[in-house]
Amino acid sequence: MKIVIVGNGAKVNFLADSLLKKGHKLVVINNDLDECEKLSQTKDVMVIHGEGSKKFILEDAGVFGFDLMIAVKSNDPDNLVICLLAKKILGIKRAFATVSNPRNVEVFKKLGINTAVSATFELSSIIEQMAFADQIIHYMPLEEEKLQLLEVVVDKNCKACGSQIMDLGLPLDSIIGCIVRGNNTIVPNGRTEIHEGDKLMIFTNKSSHEATLAALTGGVLS
Template sequence: MFILIVGGGKVGRYLIKEFSNKDYKVVLIEQDYDKAVKIEEKYDIEVICGDGSEQDVLEKAGIEECDILLAVTEDDQDNLVICQLAERKYNISRTFTTVNTPGNEKLFNWLGVNVAVSSASILAGLVEYDVTLSDLNVLLKKDQDQLRLTRVLVRENSSIVGQKVKDIELPLESVLVTILRGDNTIVPRGNTKIMGNDLILVLTKKELSGELVKIFNK
């Protein structure tokens, strides 16, 4: 089995340790060069240095041949982009991620990620024992019918203009899905900056819509 891991933080290293001593092929994508070198030396696995949300980096790591992709960066937004790219572009049927913000498990599942959990040990167990995805989805879809896509137009004089997505404190159980900027559709990542007149699409609960408007138009 070929497992592709994106993110060499604590969770990524835990998973590498779990799988590298077994008969699995493990490849890691890590953006930080120094961290990538240290992990490659310590665990004796192939490490690709680069941004795991970019297609050329994923292809260099062998995504077209992998059986499972694990997106475990420290940024939920990046994890979502990576999983969706793996599923829709490369037809990877088993994508897993851990989430850093409590409550995002349901949101990620609603957006199409196969399995999103908050514990690295649970994630390792799901991969190891091949839990039935249909059974997991029944559990993870609880309350998803309460979610809705909310649109927020950012005014030019908003104090949020120029801020990076990763620095914006969204309500729990809210995920920034897309930014519409003029004729362009932007997949938001941690370092994406908000601009005036951006139309923000956020997946959240109905009762949080007003709070989101206030956040993006302070």
């Protein structure tokens, strides 16, 4: 995917290393000149020195139509502005942000930001999963991150498409709570067959969400 990261510090290095290993094309916008120089010398990324919350900087970066915007600045309002500009001005459909104040997570989501999390490593994990399973459209940690809710739309390339739930090999602590199929809501059982276009509401423990996604898509997530 084509991904633009706005921010500085160790968070950017962590994300860049993780995403480059997956083969993604990255553009990094960083307002620290020293960090920009180090990034350009050590990583295969385009690095732009500037304040990423400024509209003209984002426009000049040439990231129109990119797949993902990732905002990891330490200031929550800046991250919100960056994500909103990405979606409304740059034509970037998905925007992700880290937040310093966990209370801002719901605010970001209500304003249309696809995912807002309070830990960078969680954001990296989500993005890696989406790079493999494009059908994930929502992710929400529940009960202090012990339980997670995944909302997944099944496409024709998913292993799950055309399979019965009992044949998927889901982890024992993962449950498909309901299926939204068109205008109908289905409470499934083991023999329920999953169709293309189904929206699955899945509850899973934090330790099992990668295995759950792999069982649905047929891929192996690292």
